[in-house]
Amino acid sequence: MTISTGSPWHGSMQEPAGGADLDARRAVEAYMLPSAEPVRLVDPEGRHVHNDTYPLPDGGALLSAYRELVVGRRVNDQANALVRQGRMAVYPSSHGQEACQVAAALCLGAGDWLFPTYRDTVAVLARGVDPIQALTLLRGDWHSGYDPYEHNVSIQATPLATQLLHAVGVAHAAKLRGENTVVLAMCGDGATSEGDFHEALNFAAVFHLPVVFFVQNNQYAISVPLSRQSVAPSLAHKAVGYGMPGERVDGNDLAALLAVLGKAVDRARDGGGPALVEAHTYRMQSHTNADDATRYRTDDEVAQWVPRDPLQRMRTYLSELKLLDGAVEEDIAGEAERVATALRDGLNAETQVDPEDLFRHVFSEQTSQLREQAAKLREELSREEPSAHGSGA
Amino acid sequence: MGTTLTFAKALNTALADEMEADPTVVVFGEDVGALGGVFRITDGLTARFGEERCFDTPLAESGIMGMAVGMAMNGLRPVVEMQFDAFAYPAFEQVVSHVAKMPNRTRGKVKLPLVIRIPYAGGIGGVEHHCDSSESYYAHTPGLTVVSPATVPDAYTMLREAIRHPDPVVFLEPKKLYWSKEDLELEALRSSAGSFGRAVVAREGTDATLITYGPSVSTALNAAAAAAEEGRSLEVVDVRSIVPFDDETVSASVRKTGRAVVIAEAPGFASVASEIVARVQERCFHSLAAPVLRVTGFDIPYPAPKLEHFYLPSVDRILDAVDELQWEDA
Numbered sequence: 001m002t003i004s005t006g007s008p009w010h011g012s013m014q015e016p017a018g019g020a021d022l023d024a025r026r027a028v029e030a031y032m033l034p035s036a037e038p039v040r041l042v043d044p045e046g047r048h049v050h051n052d053t054y055p056l057p058d059g060g061a062l063l064s065a066y067r068e069l070v071v072g073r074r075v076n077d078q079a080n081a082l083v084r085q086g087r088m089a090v091y092p093s094s095h096g097q098e099a100c101q102v103a104a105a106l107c108l109g110a111g112d113w114l115f116p117t118y119r120d121t122v123a124v125l126a127r128g129v130d131p132i133q134a135l136t137l138l139r140g141d142w143h144s145g146y147d148p149y150e151h152n153v154s155i156q157a158t159p160l161a162t163q164l165l166h167a168v169g170v171a172h173a174a175k176l177r178g179e180n181t182v183v184l185a186m187c188g189d190g191a192t193s194e195g196d197f198h199e200a201l202n203f204a205a206v207f208h209l210p211v212v213f214f215v216q217n218n219q220y221a222i223s224v225p226l227s228r229q230s231v232a233p234s235l236a237h238k239a240v241g242y243g244m245p246g247e248r249v250d251g252n253d254l255a256a257l258l259a260v261l262g263k264a265v266d267r268a269r270d271g272g273g274p275a276l277v278e279a280h281t282y283r284m285q286s287h288t289n290a291d292d293a294t295r296y297r298t299d300d301e302v303a304q305w306v307p308r309d310p311l312q313r314m315r316t317y318l319s320e321l322k323l324l325d326g327a328v329e330e331d332i333a334g335e336a337e338r339v340a341t342a343l344r345d346g347l348n349a350e351t352q353v354d355p356e357d358l359f360r361h362v363f364s365e366q367t368s369q370l371r372e373q374a375a376k377l378r379e380e381l382s383r384e385e386p387s388a389h390g391s392g393a
Numbered sequence: 394m395g396t397t398l399t400f401a402k403a404l405n406t407a408l409a410d411e412m413e414a415d416p417t418v419v420v421f422g423e424d425v426g427a428l429g430g431v432f433r434i435t436d437g438l439t440a441r442f443g444e445e446r447c448f449d450t451p452l453a454e455s456g457i458m459g460m461a462v463g464m465a466m467n468g469l470r471p472v473v474e475m476q477f478d479a480f481a482y483p484a485f486e487q488v489v490s491h492v493a494k495m496p497n498r499t500r501g502k503v504k505l506p507l508v509i510r511i512p513y514a515g516g517i518g519g520v521e522h523h524c525d526s527s528e529s530y531y532a533h534t535p536g537l538t539v540v541s542p543a544t545v546p547d548a549y550t551m552l553r554e555a556i557r558h559p560d561p562v563v564f565l566e567p568k569k570l571y572w573s574k575e576d577l578e579l580e581a582l583r584s585s586a587g588s589f590g591r592a593v594v595a596r597e598g599t600d601a602t603l604i605t606y607g608p609s610v611s612t613a614l615n616a617a618a619a620a621a622e623e624g625r626s627l628e629v630v631d632v633r634s635i636v637p638f639d640d641e642t643v644s645a646s647v648r649k650t651g652r653a654v655v656i657a658e659a660p661g662f663a664s665v666a667s668e669i670v671a672r673v674q675e676r677c678f679h680s681l682a683a684p685v686l687r688v689t690g691f692d693i694p695y696p697a698p699k700l701e702h703f704y705l706p707s708v709d710r711i712l713d714a715v716d717e718l719q720w721e722d723a
Contacts, residue, residue, distance in 0.1 A: 162491060165458075170466055173463065206451055
C-alpha cells in the first residue's frame, strides 16, 4: 500500500475577511446554513412536496427503500418480543426512526463505511450484516458478533460520540491512500453534547475528509430532552462553526432522507468535504426495555408523532403512484416475516460460550500472565464438571 | 565506528527508519510538524516524508487518539504523540474503551497496530501537569502493551519494535533521559533482533535485586555503584516492558539474590511497583530473606520544581531501603 501525494492536503485556506471579500464570505456562510425548515419531500399525508434543491428520488428507488423500511419495523418488533421472552438482555429500539436507519444504509456504496450506534441495528442489517451476528452484543454472547470488514460496518458503539472519531480516522486513511471512500457516522441528539462530537467534526473539517455526520435527533437522550442538550437554533446549525454545510431533514420522510444524505455523500465523494445532517424524528418507545418513558414524557406528546409515522406516508405515496398494490405489499410482508422468523430461530437456538475466549483476543500473542489465568480457570472448571452445583458434597 | 546519540535522537532515528521501511506509518500530534515536537523527537520528519506522513492536528487529544483508531482500522500504523503525560488524559476514554478493547470486542477481527508516545515522569523541573508518572493507569487496562525504555539503544530498538507490534503500545519516554547520550553502533543496532516484552539484567549482582524501569533505572544503577563501594553487590533489573511483564527474568534474579527493592517514581499506592512486589512475593517467597520493599514517589500530586527532589527516589533512599533488608551481619 502506498499513500498518494497528489491530493491537496488541507481544505481551502481561510483568507482574512475584508472589503470586497465580505460578500463572498457571507455567501459561503449562507451556503453552510441549513434550510429554514427540515427538508420534506413527502408529507405525513403521503403527498409530494416540491423542493428546489432536492429532487424526489425515483419510484423504483423509493419502493426498494420502502421494502427495507417494512423489514426494519418488523425487526424492531421482533427484537422487542425476544427481549420479553428473555432471549436478549436488552434492545434499544429504533421504532419510528426506521426511515433514518434505512436511508443511512442505502445512501452508501459497497466500499463505503458505516459507523452505527447501539440504536442503529436496523441500519446495520440494511447494510447486509447477518442479523444473528448483529444481535450478538445484545444477546450477551460477545461484545460484537460481526466482522466489520465484511460489510464495512464498524461495531455498534455504546459509548457516545467516540465512534465519530473512528469514522474520521477511516476516512483520513482512505484519503491518504487516494481511495474514493465515503464514511457515514451516526449519532443521536444527546451525543452532540459530547466532546468527541466537537473534535470529530473539527478534525473532519480541518483535514477536509469525506465524512457525513448523521444525527438522529429523536428528542431524547434516555430521559433528558433536547432542550437540555442544546439551545442552538438547530443541531444542524453547529456545522457552520466547523466550516461545513449543515442540513436538516424530516427524519420520518424516507424520500427526503435519501435525497439529503445522498447529496451529502456525493459531495463528500467529489472532494467537497464533510457535512452534518440532522434528522428530526422521535423515539416512539422507551430508551430500552429497561426504561420507563412515562416518567419523563406524556402520552399526548407521543401520540402527536403517531400520524407522522415513516411507513404510513410512504405506503400512501407509493400506492398513489400505483407502485404499491396488494400483491407487492404481500410480497414485502412475506420478506419481513422471513427475517423475523430467522431472528426468532437464531436467537432461540442455544449457543455455547467458550470460557477460553475470555483470554483469546486480548492480545495478538497471549501473555504469560493470561496463559496462567486461563490455565487456572480451566483447572477450576475441570474440578466443577463431574458434579452439578448444589449436590451438597 | 560508533556514533554518539542522545536518547531523543535515537527516538527520532527510530521514527525515521520505520517510516522509511513502512509507508503505512504516519506520525501526528501537536507541534510535531514544522516544530519537530516540543522535545524535537519528530524533528525533520515532515521535511523528509511530507505533510501527509507527519503532521500537526488540531489541539485535541481525544481527537488525535480516536482518529488513530480509525486509521489503524483502515490499514495504517499511526504513531501519535501526546505532548506531556498529563495532557494525554483527555484521550483516556479513547485509550481505555477503544484502543485497548477493539481487538477483543471484535474477536481479533480488528487489530489496532498503533503507538501512543508519551513523554512522562519528572526530574526536569517541570511545572504541574508536565511530570506525571501515568504508567499505572495504562498498565491496569487489559489490552494495552506498556513499555518504557531506559537506555539510548533501547529507545531506538523498542520504538521500532513498538511500531511493528500488531497491538496498541503505550510507549512511555522518560523525559529526563531525552538529553542523555551514549556511544553506540547504529548500523549494528539497526540489524539486531530486539527483545520486546523482556526485562534485562542491567547490572549483575549477588546480594539483592533492584527492580525498576524507565526514569529510575539510572538512579538504581547509581545506587548499585555506590553500594559496591561499601562491599554490597546489587543486581539491577530493568523491567523495560510493564505489560507484558517478564516474571521469568525478575523472579530468576530475586531467587538468586534473596532480597529485592522495587523502585519507581509514581506514587506507590495501587501502582506498578505494588504489582511487582506482589508478583515477586507470590513467586519467590521461599527464596526471600526479607520482605520486598518499595522506594516510590509519595502518595501526593507531583510536587512543584523546587520540591521535586524531596519526592523522587534517590540513591540515598534506595540504599536506606537496601539496608532494611534484614541483613544477618547488621
